[in-house]
Amino acid sequence: MAGKLSGLLGYIAFDLGNELLARAYCNEAIRRLSQIGERHRPADQHSSMSA
Incomplete structure (x- = not known):
């Protein structure tokens, strides 16, 4: 849950123009998704950061 929330906050920060905060989220x-063994989610998160 925390990993998904961090990803959502990253999207929001990016949409608001704060790229540094978005990258941190x-x-x-x-990091959190990798800890719980989500194999595909981190790759999804990386691809969304490049948009």
Whole structure:
């Protein structure tokens, strides 16, 4: 849940124009999702950061 919330906050921060905060949230999402064994979610998060 925390990983998904961090990813959502990353999207919101990016939409509001704060790329540094967005990157921090997305990195946190990747870290948390990797910890719980979500194999595909971190890759999804990386691809969304490049948009």
